[in-house]
Amino acid sequence: MLVNSSTRYGAVARLFHWSIALLVFVDIVLGLVGKFTPRTGETADFLQLLYSTHKTIGVLVLGLAVLRVLWAISQPRPVPLHPERRVETFAAETAHWMLYAAIFVMPLSGWVMHSAEVGFAPIWWPFGQNLPFVPKSEGVAETAATVHWIAGIVLVATVAAHIGGALKHAIIDRDETLARMVRGTAAGTPAKGGLAHGVAAFAALVIWAVSIGGAVVVFAPAHTEETGAQPEVVQSEGWIVQDGSVSITVVQIGAPVDGVFANWQAAIEYDPESGAGQVTAVIETTSLALGSVTDQAKGPEFFDVETFSQATYQGEIARIDGVRHNAVGALTLVGQTVPVSFDFDLGVTDGVAVMSGATTLDRRDFGMGAAYSDESSVGFGVDVSIALTATAPE
Template identity: 55%
Template sequence: MMTNTPQSYGGVARMLHWLIALLILSAIGLGLYTEDMPRDTDAAVATLKTLYSLHKTIGVTVFFAALVRILWALSQPKPVPLHPERRLETFAAEAVHWALYGAMLVMPLSGWISHAAQAGFAPILWPFGQTLPFVPQSQTIAHSFEIIHKISALVLYAALALHIAGALKPAVIDRDATLARMTRGTAAGGARVPHGLAAPLAALVLWAAVIGTGLLLPAPDDGPAPQGQTQTAAVQTGNWQVTEGRLGFTVQQMSAAVSGQLPVWSADIAYDPATGSGTVTVQIDTTALTLGAVTDQAKGTEFFDTAAHPTAGFTAQITRQDGTAHLASGTLTLRGMEVPVTLPFTLMLDGDTATMQGQTSLDRRAFGMGASYPDEGTVGFAVTVDVALTATRRG
């Protein structure tokens, strides 16, 4: 029989129970195993990434299987407790069942939201994208949901321990049909009894507390402030002093845009508003770069190789095109490679204050970046660079 009766679990309920049990136990195993894995070599990081991807893919599968299971359970009679006269035991068993239903949703959703808020490392192995519609890119959100994910794991362990003990004690000690009902679909138990609301409410309060704790715990800062950390160059010959600025870049990773910052740089700018021409020399500290969850990979030998090339530089001629439109044409030195680069930008002058904003697109291959990612499947070729700064004229 595929459907439940008041005394037995049907084939569908049993199949979903054991499928989800298997998936959840695998996800827990992978989650705990990856936690303690070494991450010291590129090979170790690659293995770690595969295992995390597997963990996430299994977890997301649990979510959809749980939805099916819940819809199915709603359409079915719930088998009666075998010992309704043991009030406390029955309550405990049902509260744990509800807690487990909660875990089937909260575990995958918290992991998924955390992943979507910081898409990057270790994608879910599916073609539906890595972000979620209502989840913005934010390290703070990623962190809160990571905490919820970890606390939920503890709740899940406790619920599972009680659940398994509750399933084995009757089977081994009481020798009743509790386990057989779920394995072989054996029918057992008396007439239908009404189910109280206390057990589901207890589970609901428990999960609300877990989610509340995760959201309310203070999240650490979003790392170093991404803006305005310009350093003054040792020797500044130009007639403009940068007061604040921002140097960012965006790359497509696993079909999701990932944005990074190069927060530490200095610019030496000479510019004559009368002629609209000048020169600019920018020095960038590549070791300060951040790129969401994949900062370490970005700094590694494959990409910026910051250990061998801790600085990058851009030297260019500035020419006015028309009104506020300007071009900076010169050479970008990155990873030891010199590549001609033109940066179109706008420059607004207000007295002695200049505000500039520009954007250009580079090809990572021109700098020998990501040689072992020869196509755009993992990392796109195009890197969009965004620059904005404010400078004041020196006396």
């Protein structure tokens, strides 16, 4: 039977339950593996693949969650098997509401975080990466990340209790609770009635409100203070960066080492007619991964990310010829502002701008690596490559 009755879960409800359960498990595992994988040049590709998979599965869960809820409200809910055990029934019902909410809270908080940052691990789908009304902002990303993390803890605790309950019914009570969800077995006595869903739903709502509220009000600001991240640079108007990369290559003991900045934002004004515009880019130096020398590069000798967590570039864009453009401006890095100009290619097709460019900086201009006064261990030149795609302002 496809549909539910008051004593059984139909095939559709069970398919939703188990497919979402599986995808949620996979996403928890991927999220945790990602969290505990060190950020180095060697793991950058792996992490990109991992997070793209994680995000794509997450938005799939969100889509299934919407369909599941639409289906569930059109269906009777099977009655509890032991309504006389009021506490147990209430706990189980509350857990169900918690889990229904979780399959929205987790993907949405993840997606807000993804929309607020730029240029890392896209969702694999053609429908755009960013949610409307979410500005590109480190502060927003940080808050959403905290909500995602706290909500993840709530989810894992609830799933553990939920599985524990299911196993208790199967092993200790030896009743049909698990069989109802696995095989669609009919069980329960509708006449006995159940506990009011409303109270359990309200309890779940309160737990979620406290968790998310706590994440937004208490944990996120504390975290922001710790890391010195500033809630700033809102990309309000102008071109909207969809994807891109900011990478550097340094020469260490004669061999090139490639690295990337995972987090950066750019506010771009550009008129395709005249080829003129302005750019302001903020790069989180804390997000640098530079192979095995990431820690040294972030240390006080070089990027000194403890003191200077951001680098800023501001420049004027002008067209040279065709797609060839030039940016004339200044880069502020480790507290030093130095004029930096570079050429790049920028083409606009159907409202999508594709930009790529490269330049070479001299670390000595910024007083970086003063203790390495020759090039034997660290070269003076640092190659910087930038590539991005952006969509036209509304």
